[in-house]
Amino acid sequence: MSDEENGVAAESVVDQLRDRIASGALAPGAPLRDVALAEEFGVSRNTLREAVRLLVHEGLAVHQLYKGATVKRLSVADVHDIYAARRALELRAVEHSFSASQEALDALDIPVSAAERSAAADQWDAAGTHSLDFHRAIVRLLGSERLDSFFRTAVAQLRLAFAEAPHEPEFQSHWVERDRELCDLLRTGRRTQAAAALTHYLDDSERMIVDLVRAAQQHHV
Structure with missing residues (x-):
């Protein structure tokens, strides 16, 4: 997959995860496990990690030491x-x-x-x-x-x-x-x-x- 295709796939995953957060299907503190989510969305783990990085940038997820990425709890x-x-x-x-x-x-x-x-x-x-x-x-x-x-x-x-x-x-x-x-x-x-x-x-x-x-x-x- 080219860098451009990877970026498009990551944006698609971000859209779906964002919608789940907006609907309440993903609650604060919920883990964003790359293996399980990559399999669910049919993308590579690298693509999934890029999607999570974008969610972090949007203020919807955080990386926690020893826990990986989780849905953010607001301050x-x-x-x-x-x-x-x-x-x-x-x-x-x-x-x-x-x-x-x-x-x-x-x-x-x-x-x-x-x-x-x-x-x-x-x-x-x-x-x-x-x-x-x-x-x-x-x-x-x-x-x-x-x-x-x-x-x-x-x-x-x-x-x-x-x-x-x-x-x-x-x-x-x-x-x-x-x-x-x-x-x-x-x-x-x-x-x-x-x-x-x-x-x-x-x-x-x-x-x-x-x-x-x-x-x-x-x-x-």
């Missing part, structure tokens, strides 16, 4: 950094949502409705995934593939913090109704109200996740 500083990015991108997207097509605005309803159905079925892990999909859809209103790619990684990092919640329904139930409110405000052009709602949403979410991460750090000491 409080990581959480603050993620939320700085969320405010910059999501609030900007709300401000500029007037330039989005009605089709793009209506598409916001798809993940929100999916989250509501998941919550009604007590499928809270799925509800969390759909909520993150909704916020990715907000950022897509900016119409930038580069920002979409950046935010996809930020969302996967954020999911690592969600995984620290000791009781998933209690944590996720806070956001389904608020996502619906925000979605409806955006779809009907009430940008000022949407910006205010999103600001409160992000403030409350950051405080809650910081508390989760701090509690998890004490538990893992």
